[in-house]
Amino acid sequence: MPTDTTSNYVFYRPSDYYNQLKKSLQLIQQYARDQSNYSHKNNKKYYDKNRSNPHYEINEKILIRIHGLRSKLDPQFTLTPKIFIQKTTSNILGVMPSHTSSSSYTSTNSNRDSSSKSQNRHRRHVRLEEQNNHYRRNYRPFTIPSSFYNIVHVHRFTSIDTISTLINHFESCYRYSIDTESDRFTNELSLIQVHSIPQHLPSFIVLFELNHLPSSNTLLFEKINLLFRFLFRLGNTIFSWDR
Structure with missing residues (x-):
């Protein structure tokens, strides 16, 4: 801390103590701001190191992550792939459903798009959902009196x-x-x-x-x-x- 060093002050007027206290508080606040900025920069450096930065080609099919409140078994990504049609800004992608015309599209953040591992999880979830639907159609529900x-x-x-x-x-x-x-x-x-x-x-x-x-x-x-x-x-x- 900037005020950890021992100092001796002589105050000749009552206002001298107030002025010295004000200077000390300003030093402490500035030190706290500097430490906070330093901590934020370090955290950002470690976060960016593991952050994926995917790149997509025009007309490539991608899955979009679903954000918001979800239950445990809800899918993490859209069930149908979207077609990447244009890059509007550095962080925004223009996409459209794969079964519609290219005249309409929606925008979403590029960091919400799935990696190959996420796509595999999505396909596995779809298979499990189809299997569960098969069980529901062919088997009676299990109940306990x-x-x-x-x-x-x-x-x-x-x-x-x-x-x-x-x-x-x-x-x-x-x-x-x-x-x-x-x-x-x-x-x-x-x-x-x-x-x-x-x-x-x-x-x-x-x-x-x-x-x-x-x-x-x-x-x-x-x-x-x-x-x-x-x-x-x-x-x-x-x-x-x-x-």
Whole structure:
């Protein structure tokens, strides 16, 4: 910091202290701005090093990345290829659907176009979607009678009796499947879904709402903590998966 060095000042008037403080603050603010600019330049250098810079020829077919809110299984790119027809600026491409005339086109950023690896992922997604449609047409949906399981939401308003019932069930159950969900805005873990797999039905589907748990100094919180100790005890079999 520019003010880390030790200095002795003698003030003869009350305004001298204010003027010196103002100068010191200006030095600190300028130092903070310089460090921020330096950090931004370094981050940009590392980002640009791994950033792709694709080039396309006129009439070449390309896929356009779909931006915005999507679910897990929605395609990342357009299902039909577009035809590259002209480059309007340094960052804008003119494209049109491959089945329309060349008189109409839309614009999109060039860095949104897919690489060959992305195109392979897109084709694989299309094949999976066709396979799923085939299954839907030829096979009846798999359903589980509601009498085979119970759904319980665990939060600050869950009763002690309900948690005690879960504790008794978890104490005699040794196999579970677990899935998690994150908050769509903060990407922090917000929900844990636990499905017990007991030897005898019914099973329990327990939804732990992490953003709405009780205070840590309550009896309810201690009971929930005991549930997790039974869930992750040594010898249990836990099934989980990822995208």
